[in-house]
Amino acid sequence: MKTLSPRGASRVYLPAMRLPCPKPSLHRALRAALGPVMAALLTGGCAFSIDNAPVNRAPQVQAVAPPRDIVGEDVISLSLSGGGMRAAAFGFGVLKGLESLSADGDDLVGDITFMSSVSGGSLLAAYYGLHGRQTLTDFRPNVLEHNMEFGLRLSIFKPDNFVRFLRGGLNDRRHLADYLDDRIFKRATFADLYRHRKPDVWINATDLYNRVPFPFIPPVFSGACIDLGSLPVAEAVSASMAVPVVFAPVVLKTFPEQCADPIAPWVERTLANPSASKLLSDTARAIRNYRSPERQRYIKLVDGGVTDNFGLSSLLISRAVATTPYGPLTARDGVMVKRMLFIVVDSGRGTGGDWAMTPAGPSGIEIASAATATAIDASARLAFENFKGVMQDWQRAMLLWRCSLNDAQVRELRGALDGWRCDELEFHVGLVSFASLDPGREQGLNAIPTTLSLNRAQLDALMLGGADALFANPALQGYLQSRRLARPAR
Numbered sequence: 001m002k003t004l005s006p007r008g009a010s011r012v013y014l015p016a017m018r019l020p021c022p023k024p025s026l027h028r029a030l031r032a033a034l035g036p037v038m039a040a041l042l043t044g045g046c047a048f049s050i051d052n053a054p055v056n057r058a059p060q061v062q063a064v065a066p067p068r069d070i071v072g073e074d075v076i077s078l079s080l081s082g083g084g085m086r087a088a089a090f091g092f093g094v095l096k097g098l099e100s101l102s103a104d105g106d107d108l109v110g111d112i113t114f115m116s117s118v119s120g121g122s123l124l125a126a127y128y129g130l131h132g133r134q135t136l137t138d139f140r141p142n143v144l145e146h147n148m149e150f151g152l153r154l155s156i157f158k159p160d161n162f163v164r165f166l167r168g169g170l171n172d173r174r175h176l177a178d179y180l181d182d183r184i185f186k187r188a189t190f191a192d193l194y195r196h197r198k199p200d201v202w203i204n205a206t207d208l209y210n211r212v213p214f215p216f217i218p219p220v221f222s223g224a225c226i227d228l229g230s231l232p233v234a235e236a237v238s239a240s241m242a243v244p245v246v247f248a249p250v251v252l253k254t255f256p257e258q259c260a261d262p263i264a265p266w267v268e269r270t271l272a273n274p275s276a277s278k279l280l281s282d283t284a285r286a287i288r289n290y291r292s293p294e295r296q297r298y299i300k301l302v303d304g305g306v307t308d309n310f311g312l313s314s315l316l317i318s319r320a321v322a323t324t325p326y327g328p329l330t331a332r333d334g335v336m337v338k339r340m341l342f343i344v345v346d347s348g349r350g351t352g353g354d355w356a357m358t359p360a361g362p363s364g365i366e367i368a369s370a371a372t373a374t375a376i377d378a379s380a381r382l383a384f385e386n387f388k389g390v391m392q393d394w395q396r397a398m399l400l401w402r403c404s405l406n407d408a409q410v411r412e413l414r415g416a417l418d419g420w421r422c423d424e425l426e427f428h429v430g431l432v433s434f435a436s437l438d439p440g441r442e443q444g445l446n447a448i449p450t451t452l453s454l455n456r457a458q459l460d461a462l463m464l465g466g467a468d469a470l471f472a473n474p475a476l477q478g479y480l481q482s483r484r485l486a487r488p489a490r
Contacts, residue, residue, distance in 0.1 A: 051172045054253040054298065055235060057227045059260070064191050064229030066218050070113055070198040071333035074103075074483060075340045077114040079312055080121025080347075082241075082305035084450040087120035087347035089144050089459050093466020094345050094432055095124070099136055100467065103483040109133060111341070116202040116215075118304035118311040120450075121345065122240040126185065126233050129193050129201035143184055144459050148452035151175060152246075172248045176241065181234035190216070190236075191229035204304035204311045205239040208249055209296065210286035212279070213307045214239075215314035223267070224290035224299065225259035226252055239301035249300040256291045263291055266321040279313060280320050310344050312383045319390055325401035334398055335405070335413045339426050341479040342391060343470070344384060346433035388429050395427040426482050430475025437469055 076098070080091040098108040117125035123143055128135045152171050181187055193201060207214040214220065216236040221228040239250035270276045270284040289296040304311060318328040326334030403422035405413075410420055434445045445465050448458050470476060 050248045051174055052248050052251045054251045056252050057230050058255040058258045059225050060227045064194055064218060067198055067200045069330050069332045071337050073338040074111045075113045075337055076111040077342045079310055079344045080117040080125055081345055082119025082121060082309050083347035084120040085452050085454050086448050086450055086462060088123040089462035090347040090466040091121050091124045091345045092139055093463035094470045097467030097470040103480060112199050115199045116311040116315060118204050118309055119241050122203045122237045125201050126203060126237050130188050176247060177234050177238035180237055181232050185234045188233045190231050193233055202314050203236040203240050204314055205301040206304050206306040207286055208300045208302050212282045212286050213313040214301055222261055223287040225255040240304045242302045244302050249302050252299040254290050254297060256293050280317060283317055308383050310383055312387045316390055319394055325397040332413050335410060338424050339479055339482050342429045344431045346431055391427050391429050399425055428475040428479045430473040432469045432473050436472050437465055441465060
């Protein structure tokens with residue numbers, strides 16, 4: 001069955017089963033006798049329907065392809081964490097900090113080649129992917145200063161909202177995805193995103209059913225038999241930001257019967273390997289489920305921070321399934337790069353509340369909040385430590401491969417031998433967070449709430465904090481020193 005969305009996009013969905021709605025007079029009588037919650041439950045919640053119909057399409061003959069051969073000698077990769085508008089502002093401060101730094105006469109913004117993001121960080125990553133340098137002047141007035149909470153339902157304790165909670169979320173597409181599509185991203189699709197040569201942007205959500213990260217990248221969509229090119233960027237960002245309960249899941253429909261491409265070889269290879277990591281095996285199982293209509297027809301997506309608040313899992317998986325020493329880079333990228341700086345921007349809040357100072361407390365709500373934050377933080381810490389180890393192993397593998405190439409192979413890939421040193425390859429990994437600042441500023445930034453609306457003073461503090469935390473990062477200093485003291489070719 002098809003219906004037409006307000007913005008004219010074709011939506012394909014299976015309508016939910018609902019009880020027939022009573023006459024208004026009967027509904028009013030039930031509300032008076034039983035209260036709004038029981039009345040809504042008894043009448044099928046007719047006034048509380050959730051718009052989660054998929055807007056994606058079946059795979060196209062000409063599938064969208066990610067950017068290729070985009071790496072130069074100097075590469076910066078940014079991973080932007082979740083944290084609502086706070087995360088977007090702190091990450092923007094890091095971006096402005098890179099703009100203020102120069103090496104060899106150019107600022108470091110030109111080095112940004114990859115961006116991975118989760119939740120609030122996805123606002124910045126998607127906007128930068130679409131607008132490039134214009135983001136440096138436009139992002140604050142066009143995004144950060146917007147009140148995205150206007151019109152949102154935020155209290156679960158209101159009777160009407162409790163019914164929506166039981167149905168899957170207080171807010172749906174009408175409250176976030178449509179807003180982002182109309183006001184922020186102006187109906188841009190992933191085909192529009194990929195028309196820009198760089199950076200390569202990976203927006204991450206969470207597949208709630210399979211309990212794995214879900215990056216909006218061509219290999220995953222090919223595995224799920226979904227067309228990525230026609231998908232609105234706003235759908236990906238809203239999925240990445242869909243905090244459970246506050247927002248209903250964003251839904252994608254799979255089309256396994258229309259998929260021409262075979263399932264990626266690494267999927268079955270991983271499932272047959274008992275020593276494969278749990279992250280990799282669970283991801284492979286999810287891809288197989290997408291191809292099995294008897295197992296899964298719809299992918300339900302929520303906030304990427306549920307599985308990985310740093311957005312590193314997709315990078316780790318891409319490296320784990322690579323069949324070459326340089327993958328997921330191309331061979332040309334592998335011989336062009338000299339320095340890579342991986343900056344993980346952590347905008348998560350630290351500990352808070354006064355219940356640790358008294359025997360009483362925490363309250364039930366505080367326990368739930370602290371438990372959720374603990375699980376997210378623990379997962380992020382493990383992901384970051386694993387990420388550092390994988391990057392070290394990747395650097396060693398690339399060095400061995402580069403130094404095994406003969407002159408003819410190097411010339412074929414690079415075009416010339418000028419400036420070539422096989423051993424000139426450095427990876428720098430750093431974490432930029434509130435903790436990078438002095439205790440007073442850290443405490444002040446931690447006090448800023450995880451919301452979708454901040455005042456000017458809060459934005460100023462976050463942006464300045466992001467830049468200063470970047471400047472204090474040892475990995476950045478190592479990268480700058482390497483650029484300035486680059487050895488001449490032999």
